[in-house]
Amino acid sequence: MSSSESLFTRARRLIPGGVNSPVRAFRSVGGAPFFTVRAEGATLETADGRELIDFVCTWGPAIHGHNHPAIREAVRDALDRGTSFGTPNPLEVEMAETIVAMVPSIEKVRMCNSGTEATMSCIRLARGFTGRDKIVKFSGCYHGHVDSLLIKAGSGALTLGHPDSAGIPASFAQETIVLPFNDPDALDAAFAEFGERIAGLILEPYPANVGLILPKPGFLQHVREVCSRHGAVLIFDEVMTGFRVAPGGVQERENIRPDLTALGKIIGGGLPVGAFGGRAEIMDRLAPLGPVYQAGTLSGNPLAMAAGLAALKLLRELDPYARLDAMGRKIKAALDEGAMLRGIPLQTPQVGSMFSFYFSEAPVVDYATATASDSTRFKDVFHTCLQDGVYLPPSAFEACFISTAHEGAAIDRACEVLSKAIRLL
Ligand code: KE4
Numbered sequence: 001m002s003s004s005e006s007l008f009t010r011a012r013r014l015i016p017g018g019v020n021s022p023v024r025a026f027r028s029v030g031g032a033p034f035f036t037v038r039a040e041g042a043t044l045e046t047a048d049g050r051e052l053i054d055f056v057c058t059w060g061p062a063i064h065g066h067n068h069p070a071i072r073e074a075v076r077d078a079l080d081r082g083t084s085f086g087t088p089n090p091l092e093v094e095m096a097e098t099i100v101a102m103v104p105s106i107e108k109v110r111m112c113n114s115g116t117e118a119t120m121s122c123i124r125l126a127r128g129f130t131g132r133d134k135i136v137k138f139s140g141c142y143h144g145h146v147d148s149l150l151i152k153a154g155s156g157a158l159t160l161g162h163p164d165s166a167g168i169p170a171s172f173a174q175e176t177i178v179l180p181f182n183d184p185d186a187l188d189a190a191f192a193e194f195g196e197r198i199a200g201l202i203l204e205p206y207p208a209n210v211g212l213i214l215p216k217p218g219f220l221q222h223v224r225e226v227c228s229r230h231g232a233v234l235i236f237d238e239v240m241t242g243f244r245v246a247p248g249g250v251q252e253r254e255n256i257r258p259d260l261t262a263l264g265k266i267i268g269g270g271l272p273v274g275a276f277g278g279r280a281e282i283m284d285r286l287a288p289l290g291p292v293y294q295a296g297t298l299s300g301n302p303l304a305m306a307a308g309l310a311a312l313k314l315l316r317e318l319d320p321y322a323r324l325d326a327m328g329r330k331i332k333a334a335l336d337e338g339a340m341l342r343g344i345p346l347q348t349p350q351v352g353s354m355f356s357f358y359f360s361e362a363p364v365v366d367y368a369t370a371t372a373s374d375s376t377r378f379k380d381v382f383h384t385c386l387q388d389g390v391y392l393p394p395s396a397f398e399a400c401f402i403s404t405a406h407e408g409a410a411i412d413r414a415c416e417v418l419s420k421a422i423r424l425l
Contacts (some may be wrong), residue, residue, distance in 0.1 A: 004034040015252045027408045028375075028395035029382045033298055036063040039066030040404035051412045052391040054125060059393075060240050060265035063324075063353065064314050065405025071269045071310045072190075078306035084298060091309060092300030098312050099267070099275060103248050104237075105257040109277030110286060111300040115239035115264030118274035119202065120261045123148055126200030126233035128292035129282045130336035136232070138181040142209035143202060143237050143262070153178035160371070181207055181366045182216045187223065189229050194268025200233035200260075201226075205250035208240050208399035210370045211356040212349040215254075224256050233282065239264035239274070240399070243315060245352045269307030272298070277398030320404045324353035327402045327411045331355055334415035338422030347373070353402040370397065377425055383422035390414050 011018035014087040019025045019033065024031045035047040042065055044054045055062070064071065078091070092111055099109050112118055122209040123135055123146065135148055143149040151161035151173045161176040163169075177194060179186045181203070191198065205220055206214040236258035241248040243266040251258060260278035267273050277283060285292045285313075298304075332350040335357050339346035358364045359374035378396035385392055390413070393401055402411070 001248050002035075002047060004312075005032065007035045007047055008032050017077065023393075023395055023398065026394045028397070029379045031383065033394070040320060041065040041067070042403060042410040050389070052389055053406070053414050054391050055400040055402065055414070056391060056393050056398075057403050058270060059398075060244065060401055061268060061270045062401075062403050063244055063320075064311060065403040066270075068311075068314070068405075069308050070314055074269075074306040074310035075271070075303055078302050081302070082240055083143055083303055084301055086297070089300065089302050089305070091302050091305035095267070095275075095300070095305050095309055099277060101264070102243070102312065102316075103251070103261060103263075103277070103425050105240075105251055105259075105279075106261055106277035107280040108283035109275055110283070110294065111305075112274040112276065112294070112296050113298050113301075113304075114144065114271050114274045115237075115262060116146055116274070117296065118239060118262035118276040119143040119149065119235070119237055120146040122202065122235045122237075122262050123200065124294065125260060125276075125282055125285060125292050126235060126283050128290070129233060130199045131229065132197055132232075133175045134177060134198045135175060136177045136179060136187075136190060136198055137180050138207070138367075140181060140210035140213065140370060141202075141204045141207050141237070143204070144239070147172050148176055149179055149202065151176040153180070160225050180368065180406050181213060182219050183366065184219060187226055191226050191232075195230040195232075196371045198230060198232045200235050202235040202237055203261075204237045204240065205243065205254065205256075206321070206351060206354070208354060208356070210367055210397045211358055212351070212354055212399045213364060213366065213370060214349055214351060216365065220250075220254050224258075225405045227259075232309035233260060234258045235260045235262065238375055241354075242266065243312065244354065244401075246321060247315060247319075254323075266311055267308040268304050269309075269311035271301070271304035271307045273301075273304045273308055318404065321352060323404065323407060324402055325351075327406055328355050330411055330415055331400075331402070331418065334419045335422065338419035341419075342423050342425055343425065344422075346379075354399050355402075356399050358396070372422075379425055380416070381421045384424060385417050388417040388421070390417045 038045040150165040152164040238249040246252040264274040347358040359377040375396035
């Protein structure tokens with residue numbers, strides 16, 4: 001079998017950077033990525049014959065661990081009936097009924113094929129529903145590679161955004177206002193300035209694409225109030241947190257009803273899926289009912305629906321959230337122990353099965369404090385852990401994920417390895 005090194009050499013000849021998604025290239029931590037040939041439970045098997053305890057969990061979907069038999073069986077059963085029909089199929093009706101039952105703010109929902117499609121569609125819906133153009137987002141929140149959301153903050157909080165990627169016209173960026181997370185004053189000022197021109201505000205309610213950042217008490221409620229006051233559509237991007245931090249996501253934990261929600265990852269059971277839903281009066285503006293166009297050849301694909309339905313069924317049957325949180329707390333304790341023994345400051349945010357850690361004296365509350373942390377130390381910990389058989393996300397600015405399959409030996413081993421890696425700094 002080809003080694004990771006030979007596979008990467010071949011890949012780089014034909015695939016930009018040798019990867020189909022940039023973060024996989026290890027550019028942020030250095031070194032070359034390994035290739036995975038099989039995944040089972042909490043572990044990845046590499047092309048080099050190594051077994052790694054996986055805390056990326058394919059960036060969120062694998063909440064039940066990899067290759068869960070119930071999900072595998074569901075896909076195998078659906079496969080016998082064909083891979084794609086291009087017509088409505090019974091499984092997408094069952095998926096819609098399941099999502100509406102699990103996420104109270106969602107009255108109507110549409111399936112698509114990625115988290116990016118979900119957030120992009122929410123933005124277009126907000127603009128079509130309100131007739132307004134401006135969108136508010138927060139620094140550090142990532143919503144997929146949507147043109148109007150790959151925008152970074154302007155010089156001052158109130159100046160309009162700048163493109164965060166080549167290929168995005170300045171005119172697009174002009175319609176996006178980028179604010180610091182956890183800053184109610186900046187939010188109030190932006191709405192005072194632009195309020196009636198703001199179509200919507202999109203946020204990760206628990207940002208996890210700059211590491212994990214938890215909202216200050218009352219911040220999310222304030223965002224809800226401000227959007228309601230100004231008639232802006234509040235969009236929760238729960239592509240990552242949906243069904244992971246609670247059956248109904250952050251909005252269930254925080255008891256907040258967004259107007260629209262973007263979903264993905266877990267609802268595909270590892271296959272390509274996104275979804276977006278919310279208030280029926282907004283969703284009914286979508287074609288073929290209304291003027292906001294959105295479509296997808298493989299939306300509601302029967303294999304992806306079968307995998308996602310099996311994953312959601314397992315969540316409802318097993319109710320694993322207390323177990324996942326207990327594992328998250330064990331990891332947090334191990335990180336804190338390593339930092340205490342080494343005598344260095346470490347921020348260790350954790351919620352349920354999501355955690356990250358920042359080498360920072362100051363609490364991490366937004367993009368600025370997150371990116372001011374020592375990412376060099378993260379790199380050292382990343383590579384020490386990888387040598388010891390534990391795979392963390394290959395960036396200081398990602399979140400780690402735990403699955404039910406980690407329970408027992410895997411989580412205990414990971415705690416040892418993480419604590420030791422920090423002590424060795
Ligand atoms: P996708 O288009 O990658 O399915 O979803 C985009 C997206 C939207 N919203 C949130 C909150 C997300 O976290 C994501 C994607 N997450 C990244 C991990 N940081 C996916 C990994 C990658 O880009 O390869």
